[in-house]
Amino acid sequence: MQPQKAFRMEWKKSTGSELPLAKLQQQRLDRMIACARSHSPFYRQLYQHLPVSGVALHDLPPTTKTQLMEAFDAWATDPAVSRASVDAFIRDKRLVGQRYLGKYSVWTTSGTTGEPGIFLQDAAAQRIYNRLLILRGFRSWLTWGDLAAMLQRGFHCAMILAVGDHYAGAANWARVQRSLGPFADRLRIFPILEPLPALVARLSVFRPVIIISYPSVLALLAGEQSAGRLNIQPFVLCSLGEGLDEPARQKIESAFPKSHLVDIYAASEFLCIGFECSQHWLHANSDWVLLEPVGADHQPVPAGQPSANVLLTNLANRVQPILRYSLGDSVTFKPEPCPCGNPLPAFRVAGRTDETMIFPARTAGNVAVLPMAIASVVEQVPGVLRYQIIQTAPDQLKVRLEVESGVEREAVWDVTAAGLQAFFANQGAVTIGVALAGEAPQANPVSGKFRHVYKERWDAEESSVA
Ligand SMILES: [Zn+2]
Structure with missing residues (x-):
């Protein structure tokens, strides 16, 4: 079947409408703006100077995470939502994947800007995210024959994710897992x-x-598969959370030649923004999420040029409307139609990659550690607001730490340092020196990008010391 025909067939099913894309977007945007103005005191005030109707997307003032977090209670369209009660919910890690107020999923993130965010998702939005994943994601990568073979093998799905906190991935899959009832064991986190x-x-x-x-995990598994220590034959390898760069792609594809490797652009602000196609472009699910590539001044950036930022509008989630929200990523839209036949806008995202870090092992050799794994150790320490972990030598780390107000920094650091030591011991590394840095977490002064975990170049310093 031709991709275009297949796409048309699935369009109505996956969008829930027969309207063409532009009309559908406008209809959903109008409804979201109306909902925000009527039920969110924050947006009522923000939009007070706009006309009552006929508002275009570019008329809306852009929003930021800082703004929304500061106005948390006024931002929500449900007056029962409060920052105090959400914070209490988040503190209880047993509630990961449960519903706040019996209605909303809670996803926490530090995101690309390093600033903590809390995002509530209503049930309708979550149904849309999962429907997109199943109907537009998996369904387009797999043939009926693949699906039959997958069923025959028991349809086991493995999610290898940061867990232990209310992260979007872990929380969403824990909920999906519970909804599977007797088949819950088919999905394992x-x-x-x-x-x-x-x-x-x-x-x-x-x-x-x-x-x-994450691509870094898939690349590690590829190494294990190539070395013969792992022998599995997955049909689909989904990569998310970080960018999938070319070396990682080649490594994964050569270790798993029969698997479809698919990049998903995912965020807590909208779970599956785009899925990768056969031509290695992401296609934005733009019937439910709008992306605007913009410069630092919020002016539009034409297709074919990398943007400084991207504004995201979520057309699915009403409890916390996200309209022209600064996501911080650099995206490049494809000017011409994608040869794969998918008419949804095609784009690529730059600079989402964190490199795997290497530490000396207790026995011979090295231990490869995922930046996300180290990050999750620190992120889960109560009282941590912002952090940055920097490898300064093969066996040394320094941590920049900002703690919540009213919390003692030294006490938070003691727990953080102990957590990191236990983590490295568990990974089989030598004892790693961890030091608390005097300075606060900071973005790269040149690129403006904030990275939670990175390696400092120490080769030059070593030779200058010697
Ligand atoms: Zn395509």
Whole structure:
């Protein structure tokens, strides 16, 4: 079947409407603006100077995470939502994947700007995210024959994710898992903090047909598969959370030649913004999420040129309307139609990649550690507001730490340092020196990008010291 025909057939099913894209977007945008103006005191005030009707997307003032977090209670369209009660909910890690106020999923993120965010999702939005993933994501990568073969093998799905907190991925999959009832064991969440040999052993037994994880994890698994320590045959490898760069792609594809490797552009602000096509472009699910590539001045950037920022508008989630929200990523839209036949806008995202870090092992050799795994150790310490972890030498880290107000920094640091030491011991690394930095977490002064975990160049420093 031709991709275009297949796409048309699935369009109505996955969008829930027969309207053409532009009309559908405008209709959903009008409804979201009306909802925000009537029920969110924050937007009522922000939009007070705009006309009552006929408002275009570019008429809306852009919003930022800082603005929305500061106006948390007034931002919500449900007066029962309050920052105090959400904070209490988040503190209880047993509630990951449960519903706040019996209605809303709660996803926390530090995002690309390093600033903490709390996003509530209503039930309708979550149904849309999952419908997009199943109907537009998996369905377009797999043939009926693939699906039959996957069913025959038990349809085991492995999610290898940061867990232990209310992260979008872990919280969403925990909820999906519960909804599967007697089939809940088909979906398993593996924590990324698990040491690689243990993860490999468990995956070998589980034999997943779908793996959803970060590209750095998939690349590590590819290394294990190529070395013969892992022997699994997944149909789909979904990469999300970080950018999938070319070296990682090649490594994964050569280790799993029969698998579809698919990049998903995902965020807590909208779970599946775009799915990768056969031509390696992401296609924005722009019937439900609008992306505007803009410069630093919020002026539009034409297709074909990388943007400084991208504004996101979520047309699915009403409890916390996200309209022209500064996401911070640099995107480049494809000026001409994509040869794959998918008429949804095609784009690429720059600079989402964190490199895997190497530490000396207690036995011979090295231990590869995922930046996300180290980050999640620090992120989960109560009282941590913002942080940055920098490898300053093969066996040394320094941590920039900003704590919540009213919390003692030294006490938070003690817990953080102990957590990091336990993590490295569990990974089989030598004892890693961890130091608390005097300075606050900061963005790269040149690129303006904030990275939670990175390696400082120490080769030059070593030679100058010697
Ligand atoms: Zn395409």
